[in-house]
Amino acid sequence: MQAVRGVEFSVEKGEIMGIVGESGSGKSVTMKAVMGILPENAKVEYDSLKLNGKELAGLSAEEYRKLRGKEMTMIFQDPMTALNPLKKIGSQLEEVILRHSNLSRQEAKEKAIEMLRKVGIPVPEQRIKQYPHEFSGGMRQRVLIAMALACEPQLLIADEPTTALDVTIQAQILDLLKELEQEYHTSIVLITHDMGVVATVCSKIAIMYDGLIMENGMTDEIFYNPKHPYTKALLRAIPSLDLKEGERLQSIDGVPPSLIDPPVGCPFAERCEYATERCYKEMPKYKNYSETHRAMCFLNEQE
Template sequence: MKENTLLRVNNLKTTFYSKNKKVQAVRGVSLQVNTGDILGIVGESGSGKSVLMKSVINILPENAKIDSGKIYFEGKNILNLSSKEMRKIKGKEMAMIFQDPMTALNPLKKVGDHIVEVLVRHKGMNKKEAYKKAVDLLSDVGIPTPEKRVNQYPHEFSGGMRQRVLIAMALACGPKLLIADEPTTALDVTIQAQILELLKSLKEKSGMSIILITHDLGVVAGTCNRVNVMYGGLIMEEGLIDEIFYNPKHPYTKALLNSIPKVEGEEKRRLEPISGSAPSLLNPPKGCPFAERCKFAQEICFKEMPEYKSFSETHKTMCFLAK
């Protein structure tokens, strides 16, 4: 493992079990996050993005199980840690921001109490110290008059301000890895841009790594330095921003790019929606999960899972047609 690799996931498989059924949400995913990276994980709803990250941070529901694979954080396989040891890492070394700021905060608790609770539990601060730190954190994430706002309730905050509170909570212990699960989905476009700029500036200031889960390639383009394109519980393609946007290799990546409105240039171009729907992970296909929707699919695509083909040290894709 390289010295600057903070997180490495090897062939991870996560399944949901229900009575006689099992949903194979993550089907053998490998990825890495280097120190200082902002890695975008992009794909449609149901592709396995959030389950993958919940597997990493160990907050899966009771009916979900990691069947196989390894997750190395700072060189240590965290799947071998006890619950007590993992609790020391969660929130302190790695933290997660959830996608809906409207429901993620307890409406009966003051905003400051949410942050204080994190600081007391993980940093061992007394309440007086923790409240002072909470005010500083609210200031760091751009909330005006934090001395007043720290004593207000979530309903007194807008959606964008609540998302900033969630970011402050996640940053409270100075994590090395921040996982942001669709952090701008519930916000309007102007606030989205502010939140993404905030994440980038906090990364520059603290040196932490960020994993940004999103279905929006536009968000990825302006924020991340590396991208993993996920579909059907698998990574279809991965690469640097320029490799994915200017030299995409997988038909799914190309289809996602063709469905984005473009403002540059004078030529008018009709958007191309991706026909069909994502495959059921209750009975996932034998071959490439995108084959049913792919206009380039051949017979072999339905029968066999393609292997990864590399185009550079940073760029690879899972496709029989890749050249």
């Protein structure tokens, strides 16, 4: 089974990149591989994996562990399961800070209070004494962001951080990520299935399907000049205020192919309105449309 195949991308310092695709497209698996937190039975192969110019290939498990939390960190989708329900918020934050710094316990406590204040938690001096269940979903997500940024990492991976939140809190969390990215100059990878979210905060986007990046480019290139039929289908599926009464939202017919036995040709062929016989027999190569924009599709070969 190949959950991810031939993925290649880069994130610059202080940049927010979105990885978009349906469930099962390989978004989270890709970034968990970068973090080195896949299950032991997973096999990861890559030619090169660099963080701030440092090659991570060949690092031992202990060396990788030292990087996590300090130089790269990840925010998970469900904040309730990511936090320990039996430990107070303060002790969880302080534990992260102490593990990756030379601060004293008192200094770590002060740093924890400062981080909670930065992410908009009111009265942080009192809130650090509370347990996760005493926080709302949005507040728990803010705690996770504070925990992730406590050691000022170079790379922050946010795995659908707003999925379980209502739209008002979602907007607040996205605004917070943008503010913190500007303050700390942290590179952020935002995993989502929501094209509206990436349009709001991301400077560039990678479109994933069946373990492959089908198209990637700057946000304007993806939204105003999409080249892959899958990207176009995702854009058509965005809810619009221009829909007439009784008009149905557009969806993508069919289901993604099995990752256990992936197709020989383009994995989107079965669901693509433009598919030809060649699409089922041959995997298309990437075509570059600019220095930042490329897609893998036979449809645009003549451009």
